[in-house]
Amino acid sequence: VLDAALVVMEARGLDGVSMRAVAERIGVTPMALYHHVRDKQDLVDGVVERLLSEISLPAPELPWDERLRALGESLRASARRHPDAFLLLLRRPAATTAALRVRDAVYATLRDAGVAEPTVPRLERLLSTFMIGFAASESAGRFAAHDRPTLNADLEWALARIRAMIVPESR
Amino acid sequence: VLDAALVVMEARGLDGVSMRAVAERIGVTPMALYHHVRDKQDLVDGVVERLLSEISLPAPELPWDERLRALGESLRASARRHPDAFLLLLRRPAATTAALRVRDAVYATLRDAGVAEPTVPRLERLLSTFMIGFAASESAGRFAAHDRPTLNADLEWALARIRAMIVPESR
DNA sequence: ACCTGAACACCGTTCAAGT
DNA sequence: ACCTGAACACCGTTCAAGT
Numbered sequence: 001v002l003d004a005a006l007v008v009m010e011a012r013g014l015d016g017v018s019m020r021a022v023a024e025r026i027g028v029t030p031m032a033l034y035h036h037v038r039d040k041q042d043l044v045d046g047v048v049e050r051l052l053s054e055i056s057l058p059a060p061e062l063p064w065d066e067r068l069r070a071l072g073e074s075l076r077a078s079a080r081r082h083p084d085a086f087l088l089l090l091r092r093p094a095a096t097t098a099a100l101r102v103r104d105a106v107y108a109t110l111r112d113a114g115v116a117e118p119t120v121p122r123l124e125r126l127l128s129t130f131m132i133g134f135a136a137s138e139s140a141g142r143f144a145a146h147d148r149p150t151l152n153a154d155l156e157w158a159l160a161r162i163r164a165m166i167v168p169e170s171r
Numbered sequence: 172v173l174d175a176a177l178v179v180m181e182a183r184g185l186d187g188v189s190m191r192a193v194a195e196r197i198g199v200t201p202m203a204l205y206h207h208v209r210d211k212q213d214l215v216d217g218v219v220e221r222l223l224s225e226i227s228l229p230a231p232e233l234p235w236d237e238r239l240r241a242l243g244e245s246l247r248a249s250a251r252r253h254p255d256a257f258l259l260l261l262r263r264p265a266a267t268t269a270a271l272r273v274r275d276a277v278y279a280t281l282r283d284a285g286v287a288e289p290t291v292p293r294l295e296r297l298l299s300t301f302m303i304g305f306a307a308s309e310s311a312g313r314f315a316a317h318d319r320p321t322l323n324a325d326l327e328w329a330l331a332r333i334r335a336m337i338v339p340e341s342r
Numbered sequence: 343a344c345c346t347g348a349a350c351a352c353c354g355t356t357c358a359a360g361t
Numbered sequence: 362a363c364c365t366g367a368a369c370a371c372c373g374t375t376c377a378a379g380t
Binding site for chain 2: 119129140158164
Binding site for chain 3: 031034
């Protein structure tokens with residue numbers, strides 16, 4: 001059902017994802033979709049949820065800063081795969097099941113870094129916001145003037161500051 | 172020309188901004204718009220540029236951290252006024268004249284904070300990315316589960332860490 | 343230079359009808 | 362329960378024509 005939508009999106013972009021195009025892809029009449037999805041908004045939400053559940057979580061054995069870096073790279077990779085759908089992450093409440101899965105991975109990572117329990121959710125919000133903003137800027141076009149090495153260096157620099165911010169905090 | 176588009180957007184959202192609706196607002200036929208704008212993409216770009224030039228820059232006499240806070244508040248205010256158009260900031264290259272105006276204000280602020288010259292552009296990219304991501308999350312719906320005081324506190328907390336990050340750096 | 347009318351190829355969605 | 366055909370009210374855009 002949603003797989004067809006993802007295929008269409010990969011081929012023709014988010015704007016190409018019309019009820020008619022998705023239906024044609026399945027080989028069915030457009031109106032048939034309304035039996036599996038409430039309306040187009042619902043279909044797009046499903047696609048965004050799929051995108052979120054595709055992002056891979058790092059192995060919990062890794063050191064916490066490696067895990068944070070890996071999570072960032074996963075986000076960037078999925079943003080590159082679906083540039084327009086990624087932007088929609090900012091529209092959907094961050095409380096869907098697929099979003100919670102990622103969020104909990106960040107929580108666990110921050111706890112392992114020794115972040116004090118009450119600040120874990122706050123720091124997660126800030127880090128996720130930054131990382132989603134960065135991945136979206138990179139893949140949607142805001143960073144068009146900057147090449148990949150520059151952006152990689154930006155992130156390394158940021159990670160170093162974040163590490164410095166977290167470590168003294170844990171004492 | 173673009174004013175009409177902004178009025179329509181404020182009334183019916185970004186999706187309501189159609190060539191036909193904008194034309195009707197001006198009292199003209201839809202095709203007349205094509206003499207002032209290349210296509211719809213061009214019209215939307217114009218709207219986003221307008222949005223950027225509306226954001227107010229803080230007085231340069233203020234202490235640098237106050238200025239940073241004020242810039243953040245300006246961004247949030249304009250995101251609240253135009254939630255969907257704000258998201259499009261992430262799609263447009265950050266090198267339009269209106270975007271440079273804001274960027275240069277951040278540059279000046281960071282210099283006054285004593286940030287070393289080579290890291291000014293990098294830090295600006297990271298801060299803007301975070302701040303745009305935050306304002307977009309707040310106004311587009313990602314932070315729907317969090318109330319305003321919580322988000323304000325998030326930002327204050329972040330500002331405090333950013334301040335701590337910047338000050339030792341300048342020595 | 344600026345605007346128009348008619349037309350083309352699309353949309354999302356409803357509704358009654360079919361199996 | 363699932364799918365269809367026809368229809369409605371929209372889109373962006375082109376093109377020839379008007380002033």
